[in-house]
Amino acid sequence: MLSRRKKAIMGIGTLIIFIATILVAAVAAGVLISTSGVLQQRALLAGTEARKRITNSIEVISLLAHGNSTAETLNDFEAYIRLQPGSDPIQMRKFDIQIITEGWDQAATLQHKSMDPSEYEVGQVDNNSWTKVIDIDGDGTEDYVRLFEANSTTNGEAVLYFNLSDAGMSRPIYLGYNLSSTSVRTLKVQDKVILDSDYNGYMLVNISGNASNNTIPASTSFILRNWSEECAFDHLIPETRYCFVVMHGNDDTVLDSGERLKLLYKATPDHALGTGQEFRMIFTSEKGRLSEIRAYTPDVVRTTKVPLWPLN
Template identity: 30%
Template sequence: MFDRTDDRRDRDRGQVGIGTLIVFIAMVLVAAIAAGVLINTAGFLQSSAEESGEQASEQVTNRLVEVNTVGHVNNANDSGAGAEDLIENGTIDYVNMTTRLAPGSSDVNLNDTTMQWVSPDESSQLVARDTSTSGDYPIFNWTTVRDNDASVQNDDTLNDPVDRAEITINLNQTQLSTLDAGQSAELQISTRSGGQTTITLVVPDSLSNKNTVQL
């Protein structure tokens, strides 16, 4: 004789099995979505980290370094004063600095470079000669010392380790002042990528009978 109780038990077991399968599929879908979100987040964080690393590297390497700095002495004889006033009145009125790329640096465009001049008498921002806002700030000029492919002459850009440009700062400009014997000044050069170089210029204690001095 057929047992109806066993039939109901079989149907109950089938319903429980389907419910478990549905829950399992739902869990798999949720896990897949979560994994996709985690993978996307990890990729985004990796890209951000790489970009930050590149920017930090550029700030360290993409900069100019000093090769040599010379100051022009505007002494008392230039204005017709007596020889007895030569030591007292001699001042540095022009700074000529030869620069090159730092080791590992990419191209540096001088037009995109700014400088901060700090002396005992003032602090001022300097901008490139061709900058549109140069009328508001003192400017610096440059000439080519060495350039294999005319990049400095044509594009104002140092793009090779052998390139040399001489940067000239006229201290007679508004917002600047000449340096006396024994004084010092600090010059901070900042490139477009954020690389910075700080140079301390020290004037000798005596400028007597000198037209130029090493700073």
């Protein structure tokens, strides 16, 4: 009897060990399956990101610039672009342009309402004192604006000057009228760029309403902002910003397959390209392959719009 009981106990022990082995194997298999699933998911994500970096890019259809035949310089660039075949849509808010020449290079980001929709209401401005406004030139110190009377040097128009704490006195913004009399004038200033003496741009001025007695009253809309309602060279902050016009497609900030955009980029007068000059323009999206063109300006500037790319 004792012998039979001992064998039964040994059989139960073996069964317990067998069950434990199965459980350990099951847990190990579960861990392996889970790990392989995670690794597969990571591999798919890595592959997708790698594919995007290889295939996501734009094609430059053409590039032209506006020529000044008297000074023999080129500025105000227009680049026509579309997606490369197989590319995913590109968010233009995360799309940059960089122009590189022998003497300078500069990167530009999108100038668009979706980038910074905020506005600043100035309030009353007159010719008696400087009115404090926000930090325009980005040095952390508030700046000032003042109205100056019309005179012979301003073509008989009242002008605004901004006193920028870091960049100094701005170039004048013309208001279109002599405001020294009691006669009420209706002002309409749309997206005029505040420029310093070197033509570096900062914010845009918008004024709509009445003015007289060298005073723009608080009841008149006087707004500063970083974006323009219209993409145009006259409303574009030079060198650090670009804008786009939808030539074919939806009016949003995403470049989709089949759509074409016209990008506008403006350099300061000191950085306008001369004749026979080599330059590069690089287009970069957040996740994708950069697109680059190398070109030379012509030896002679004879037309208003000068084609620069593709090379003939």
